[in-house]
Amino acid sequence: MNNILSCRNLSKSFTQQNAPSLEIFKDINLEIANSETISIVGSSGSGKTSLLQIMAGLDKPTSGRVLINNEDISQLNQTQLCALRNRDLGFIYQFHHLLPEFTALENTMMPSIIAGIAHDKAEHERAKYILTKLGLSKRTHHYPNQLSGGERQRVAIARAVMNSPKLILADEPTGNLDNNTAHQVLEIFLELQTELKTSLVIVTHDYEIAAKMQRQYRLHNGKLEALA
Ligand SMILES: Nc1ncnc2c1ncn2[C@@H]1O[C@H](COP(=O)(O)OP(=O)(O)OP(=O)(O)O)[C@@H](O)[C@H]1O
Numbered sequence: 461m462n463n464i465l466s467c468r469n470l471s472k473s474f475t476q477q478n479a480p481s482l483e484i485f486k487d488i489n490l491e492i493a494n495s496e497t498i499s500i501v502g503s504s505g506s507g508k509t510s511l512l513q514i515m516a517g518l519d520k521p522t523s524g525r526v527l528i529n530n531e532d533i534s535q536l537n538q539t540q541l542c543a544l545r546n547r548d549l550g551f552i553y554q555f556h557h558l559l560p561e562f563t564a565l566e567n568t569m570m571p572s573i574i575a576g577i578a579h580d581k582a583e584h585e586r587a588k589y590i591l592t593k594l595g596l597s598k599r600t601h602h603y604p605n606q607l608s609g610g611e612r613q614r615v616a617i618a619r620a621v622m623n624s625p626k627l628i629l630a631d632e633p634t635g636n637l638d639n640n641t642a643h644q645v646l647e648i649f650l651e652l653q654t655e656l657k658t659s660l661v662i663v664t665h666d667y668e669i670a671a672k673m674q675r676q677y678r679l680h681n682g683k684l685e686a687l688a
C-alpha cells in the first residue's frame with residue numbers, strides 16, 4: 461500500500477532564552493497509508509499542534525524528516541512546498557484561519573483561487589455542494605465576522621476538503637462546537653472523507669471522536685503511543 465505521509469525520527473525542541481531548550485517530542489515515526497484515518501489525543505501542551513504543523517510543512521522539525529508521496533519535503537523550495545500543500549493537503553487549524561475579507565464561499569474556494577481555476581463553474585458547484593452538506597447553504601455570502609464560531613469552523617472544514625486533497629490534517633476541528641454539533645459535523649466530515657478516499661489525521665480531546673478513526677495514538681511524554 462502506498463503511504464501518503466511518513467514521519468521519520470521527528471524531533472522538536474524550542475530554544476529558550478536563558479533556559480535549557482524545551483524538548484517537545486523525540487524520534488517520532490508514523491506511516492499514513494492512502495485513505496487511512498488516524499487520531500491523536502494528548503494533554504494540552506503535549507505537542508499535538510506542533511507535530512501536525514511539521515507534518516504539513518508549516519514548521520520545521522529540529523531533526524528527522526517528513527515524506528509526502530515519498531518525497532522529502534525539506535528538499536522542496538517554498539514555491540514547490542506551497543504547490544504541494546495546495547494540491548495534496550487540507551489543513552484545519554485549531555483556531556480557524558479564515559480570511560476576513562472573503563465570504564464563506566470564497567474562503568471555501570481558496571484552493572481553487574490559488575490554483576487559478578476559481579472561475580470554473582464545476583468548482584463553484586462543488587463549493588456550494590460542500591457548504592450545503594455542512595449546513596451552510598444560507599451562509600455562503602456571509603463574511604467570517606458574520607458567522608458563529610461553529611459556522612466558521614465548518615467553513616474551515618469545507619475549505620480543507622474543497623481540493624479533494626490526498627491528506628487532511630485536522631487540529632481539533634470540532635473543538636469549538638457543542639457536543640451535539642461536534643458529532644454531527646464529524647459524521648458529515650467522515651462522509652466527505654470516505655467519498656474522497658482522503659487520508660485523515662485528526663487531533664482531538666474527544667475520545668469518542670478519536671475512537672472512530674482506524675488507528676489511534678496518544679502523544680505523551682514526547683512519544684507517540686499506539687492505543688489501537
Ligand atoms: N513557538 C514556540 N516557542 C516556544 N515554545 C513553544 C512554541 N510553540 C509551542 N511551544 C510549546 O510547545 C508545547 C507544545 O505546544 P502545542 O501547541 O504543540 O501543544 P498541543 O498539544 O497542541 O496543546 P493544546 O491541546 O493546548 O492545543 C507547549 O508547551 C508550548 O508552550
Ligand SMILES: [Mg+2]
Nearest residue numbers: 508509554631
Ligand atoms: Mg494544539
